[in-house]
Amino acid sequence: MTETWRLIDMRIEDAPTQMSIDEAIALARPEGETPNTVRLYRWNPSAVSIGYFQSVEKEVNLEACEEKGVDIIRRITGGGAVYHDYNGEITYSICAPENDPRIPRDILASYELICGAIIRGLEELGVDCEFVPVNDIGAGGKKISGNAQTRRHGVVLQHGTVLVDSDIRTMFQVLRVSDAKISDKLIKAVEERVTNVRRYLGREVPFKDARDALVKGFEETFDVVLEPGELTEREEGLVKKLHKKYSSREWVFQR
């Protein structure tokens, strides 16, 4: 019989809550009550997330974020800075034990497998895309998804961004591309290295269609049924505690 995993379906929350939920699931998973879980979610207000090891000042244009009301958060995972546009982006996360037979021990292979679920979903929408090592997905030579994984307490947690209709101009106003003085021409070149589903297909794709396609991508890749569910009481309790960490200046500005 096909296994059932929990789907936490398209919750819209602020940045500290979203990151707290991902970490809470990873913390609770080894305790037994928490099942393997896939989340799809959106960030309100829009936010920039930076990798655990990144310098907030180097990666983020703080003034532009302030001006646009864009939140800034540090993730528990490494990797690069991401602009989570409320009006144009879906974030996913997946949490399963490291020893699940479906999860490769090799980190690159596990990225490739999990990204494969996103690729299937995007292909369902008509986007021809491929895994770009080490942790990206590209469509037509441009980045359409970035992904980040951590392994702790015997579980794998991977989350990533799927650019559905993200405002790429705003993305590069809130993210710093490099310390070097960038000319308008170079900004244009950077913008051209990123795409989104709407740009690629030349038509609007409702969030619901993107959500349905991603669910299908995960179900087919892992041969499971995703059943919508809620967080456990234990997880909700952890979210409350973790929220304090993620919303603190100490955490966000530690590097």
Next chain:
Amino acid sequence: MKQAEYKVPGGKLLVAETEVEDGVLTSVKVMGDFFMHPEEAINDLEEALNGKETVKIDEIVAGFFGEKEITLFGVSEGDFAHVLKLTLES
């Protein structure tokens, strides 16, 4: 403060900031878009280097990764020593 960047070919970016007095590291910070599990180990690496002579960077970094169970992705152990030593040249 001295700073250096190193983009690992086919991998991730490492940024290091160091302060050195009389050949001794008095402040060390390593940043970038790499992956290290567990993530908090980066603080231990920086601490292990703090107060040590710059000539011992290779030895300390190798010893650190040799001792602990740390998984790197997108960078290798040697890249950390490399970017730290680059700050000394800047």
